[in-house]
Amino acid sequence: MDNNDLIRIENLTRVYKVGETQVRALSGISYRVQQGDLLAIMGPSGSGKSTLMNIIGCLDKPTEGKYYLEGEEVSTLDKNKLARIRNKKIGFVFQTFNLLSRTTALENTELPLLYSNIPRKKTRDLAYKALSVVGLEGRELHRTNQLSGGEQQRVAIARALVNSPSLLLADEPTGNLDTKTGAEIMDIFKNLNQEKNITIILVTHDPDVSKIAHKKIYLRDGKIIKEERE
């Protein structure tokens, strides 16, 4: 087994308890992701894509199985250590943007840096830089409710990038956008992957979107039913 894997998951299982019944959202997933990969996770609704992303993004813990990120086992870490990992190594982009309302693009982008030990003066510079990467120069001081959906998602991407994470996760990032805007957002991911060699994992329903991916996995009922590589 290659120890240079960025991500290695083994037999990952996640069971939700809802009252008396148990929902097996993931059952026995094993997979590896290398540095620089662009992976698309596909599958029908309810197949467990978001559940898997949340575990990879250290927002959730598996019921069983192991998850190694950069060689470190994170499936056993406590809440605080997971928060540190989210802060340092992971950038997350959501379908619903999840920006703070009544707050400027700049302040939203700065947010992860407020929870790290980066000096304040430097957080400004980093946030400006991240916003220019996603093409929002000049809009830094606009409030999020003054921005279009596509622009809001760009702010969310800038926020995900600002900490220079090893891993960028996006759960249906174009799900709330029209086709044209969605394509623009996908271009940003493509460029980040190709030009900056950032590892990206995307969840999507869109077959066009998955064309830019080097690797694809298909989930159904919490299992990988198909893997594709270029």
Place this chain on the structure above:
Amino acid sequence: MNIIRTIRISLRALSRNKMRSFLTALGIIIGVGAVISMISIGQGAKRAVEERFDSMGTNLLFVRPGSRSFRGRHGGGGTYQNLTPDDAKAIEEKADAVRYISPNVSTRAQIIYGNKNWNTSIQGVGAKYPEIRNWEIEEGIFFDEIIVKSGQKVCVLGSEVNENLFEGADPIGQIIRIKKIPFRVIGVLKSRGEAGGWFNRDDMIAIPYTTAQRRLIGRTDRINSIDVSAISMARSMEAVEQIEEILRIRHKIAPGAEDDFNVRNMSEIAEGAAESTKILTILLGGIASVSLLVGGIGIMNIMLVSVTERIREIGIRMSVGAREKDILLQFLAEAIVLSFLGGIIGIGMGVLSSNLISHFAGWQTLVSIDSIALAFLFSGSVGVFFGFYPARKASKLDPIEALRYE
């Protein structure tokens, strides 16, 4: 996580919703304002009482018949009379810590001047009465030792009596009738300005005690009480002891037996009055503290609502790496910042309203540093205490559920 950063995050979050922040702080503003102004009323009353006693002369001592333990029953010198003019003379001559004495014989009587009638208190006193009581003469003169010794029928009017009988006309040299006996007015006392209250000290007439004995009471061997002024405040206890010694010998009281008189000094009486204003302060402060408490509960209430309203925000913060501790500190800091700001504004409001109270109601008020410090400290701890529960609740949220919350 450093404190300055936490405070900055809190301030930013608070400024995102200024109206809600203001309403939250309002409870504290009102609470602190109420505490400060209520305590200022209590302290002002205390100061007013102290000043009143000061104006009466802090060196003042009273000698009255009746033992200390029977003071309640025999006090006031009404029926049980065992002090004599010679007792007074002995004190004046022998007690060297005593400056002045004034034998006192008091009664009430009907006064007639022209067609006007007035019922008032008649104080038969010695020549040094104004000095002992720290009382100035407005017009004319007070009777001197010679007049007292010869028991002349002269009187000095309290300002209220003067107003009622003479209505602005010059009273000096006029003849008034006390119990139908003619007295010549030789002076008027300055007003002590205590309209209302339990005892209006301007509603009285002073006459020589000798005259009162002979003309009004009809016996010359007894007096009601003796007013004494000590040489100085420092020597007033000494004066009390000297008087007690002199009177015990004169009244032939065996060692160990109880005195048949009592000597009290002014500071003792002033202390009693100060004690009651202290109770007033505690009472007012206590009532106001309740409103501060209500303000604190208001903070908790709004912080709880705010946590629910901001679940998504909390989820977002957690998703980018905020730890439980960061969220806890943020919400706690918000509560503390609110209650401190509320406290500062409340102190301003309290000082302002106590000034308004003294201006419009005419009560003396006193804002002490102590009450400001107390209110400030209290408002801060209200923030910590009532902010903790909502803050903890926020920090315990699960990031995924929080993000999904609509």
